[in-house]
Amino acid sequence: QAKARGRGVCCVFTAEMDEQLRARIAMEADLRKAIDERQFELAYQPIYELKSRKLCGFEALLRWHHPERGLVGPAEFVPLAEETRLIVELGESVIRQACMDAVRLPGEPRIAVNLSPVQLIFGDTVATVRDILNETGLDPARLELEITETALLANDHRNLGTLKSLKDLGVRIVLDDFGTGYSSLSHLRLFPLDKIKIDRSFVRDMTIHSDSAAIVTAVAALAAELGMATTAEGIETLDQLDAVHRAGCTEAQGFLLGEPQPILQAAHTTIFGPISSERSQTTAAPRS
Ligand code: C2E
Ligand code: MG
Ligand code: MG
Ligand code: MG
Secondary structure (H helix, E strand, C coil): CCCCCCHHHHHHHHHHHHHHHHHHHHHHHHHHHHHHCCCEEEEEEEEEECCCCCEEEEEEEEEEEECCCEEECHHHHHHHHHHCCHHHHHHHHHHHHHHHHHHHCCCCCEEEEECCHHHHHHCCHHHHHHHHHHHHCCCHHHEEEEECHHHHHCCHHHHHHHHHHHHHCCCEEEEEEECCCCCCHHHHHHCCCCEEEECHHHHHHHCCCHHHHHHHHHHHHHHHHCCCEEEECCCCCHHHHHHHHHCCCCEECCCCCCCCECHHHHHHHHHHCCCCCCCHHHHCCCCC
16 A cells, blocks of 8 residues: 555655664563563552541552663553563562562551453463462452453453452452443453442542532442442542542542552551651541
């Protein structure tokens, strides 16, 4: 087709594609090197139970300390790590590090780890998690595995089996970013879920649009009926915190309550509550 448009066009295309390909290959090599050289680190964001106002866990979030580019967030490298399947190896190291850290954290908080659908499909996730639990001695009930609805769609049957086997290990399965993907109520019945995380787009809108508040309230009620907890993601204001509490969510997470933080700071949080900072007046604790 490009040929039909003439020689010049064809050359532009190939030059562009060549550049893209080169960038991709460079990034892939960078990723490979980063795994080998352990340039990754986990940041832990606190999660609070709304009823007791107590810290109940942390979500482990991957950070890449790139030697030239500085701190790189997961949105920039997880997609490529998935395409190249490097996420299988990277994801395994995330689970291991998070479990090792969890054992050392005072107060026995839960630790949530994000699982890529690619890991579920191509990694031997059940054996990996079982081995890591044995190695670290972490109580399985303290490990939460966060999956997205994409993981439930792709390759339905195998993933369902994998999730059931994971659940049999005693870990908790959490549905992340609920409401953004191909949300299907049948997922809630079919998959062995312990908790739903309501996507922050709903939380953001609920103090502005009553529709969003109604959706959050309904999801929280449905989850409760099904015996599941609900975490409201992305709490940035006290109004949002009040709103999700009133909507019946059981847990809250967001910058207002605590940002993703290095492990040492997370350990401090388990003992002393949210870090005091300029925001300390508003971050003291969820209001009831
Ligand atoms: P996620 O699992 O939904 O994680 C929550 C994301 O929202 C995090 O972004 C967190 O920093 C951000 N966040 C938390 N509170 C607030 C808030 O109040 N306001 C706003 N605007 N954002 C908030 P992060 O760390 O950049 O991670 C983005 C996504 O990358 C994660 O979304 C998750 O899907 C993925 N990810 C992170 N770590 C891993 C990992 O170890 N493995 C895999 N497969 N994916 C990961
Ligand atoms: Mg998550
Ligand atoms: Mg999420
Ligand atoms: Mg998200």
